[in-house]
Amino acid sequence: MNITQSKSLCHQFAITSCAISALCFINPVQAATTLPKSPWQSHASLKSSQVSPIYHQQWRQSDYKYCPILAIANHSSANVKTAQSRAANFSGGFAVAYDLKNFKGRPLRSAYGVANAGTTSKHDLYQGWAYRKNYADGSYVTLGREGNNPQGKMLAYIVLNNGCFYNIWSQLSSEHLQKMIGQLRYVN
Structure with a gap:
């Protein structure tokens, strides 16, 4: 799988995840990397x-x-x-x-x-x-x-x-x- 295919797959996963959760106010890829507040x-x-x-x-x-x-x-x-x-x-x-x-x-x-x-x-x-x-x-x-x-x-x-x-x-x-x-x- 090349980088373009990988990005496309990630994008499709993000769209699907947002549709499933119905709470897609932020990019799910960003949400996964957001650190908690101390x-x-x-x-x-x-x-x-x-x-x-x-x-x-x-x-x-x-x-x-x-x-x-x-x-x-x-x-x-x-x-x-x-x-x-x-x-x-x-x-x-x-x-x-x-x-x-x-x-x-x-x-x-x-x-x-x-x-x-x-x-x-x-x-x-x-x-x-x-x-x-x-x-x-x-x-x-x-x-x-x-x-x-x-x-x-x-x-x-x-x-x-x-x-x-x-x-x-x-x-x-x-x-x-x-x-x-x-x-x-x-x-x-």
Whole structure:
């Protein structure tokens, strides 16, 4: 099959697909390649009062103030009601960790959290994890177990379109980490 025949076949398939779906407002070939909006692009930015004050305190001390604050809202379903936020060490960047006083009968320090680690390229990130997602705003997410250790905490790397690099982690579960990512928002 030559290129002209292939394009013709694709065009016929697109017309047939549109006729079948009756929702042909956009080119189906374009629809198949359209990336989803990122959670932080899809929702309004949070006000400072809607997040732990630790985010701003840490961001002001960061070497990377040109990177926006990505945070979890105080009343987000990703926040465990009994969690206490605190500053966490993150070389040059800023980090907020959440500690639990009682998780499965014991305290759990750094149960989950959000950190900015400066800037990087998505191509420089570890590519061994199966979960990878590109977003329409140029953001990229990959996640897996820290150190590929089956017992390790869940860790996600997020790179925004400007190169700002974030570590998001959860010791609770993969589902919790994915919920956190889905509820991350920019902070004004």
